[in-house]
Amino acid sequence: VPYYLDEASGWGLEVSELKQQIENARSKGITVRALVVINPGNPTGQ
Known part of the structure; x- marks a missing residue:
């Protein structure tokens, strides 16, 4: 199940998007x- 990080929010994970990906897989x-x-730690370099 793929998930994507949001650059606009500091490369954070959008939990609702992850839940949607899981539901899509289940369907x-x-x-x-x-x-x-x-x-x-990439692309932030931390």
């Missing part, structure tokens, strides 16, 4: 069992 018959959030 296609995909069982979401885990969530891995990867934040390598």
Whole structure:
């Protein structure tokens, strides 16, 4: 399930967008069992 960071909000995760992505996957018959959030600090360089 893809998720995207919002540059305008300091590269933050929009939780409602993530929930929508999960619901879209479920509607296609995909069982979401885990969530891995990867934040390598890029493109902010932190």
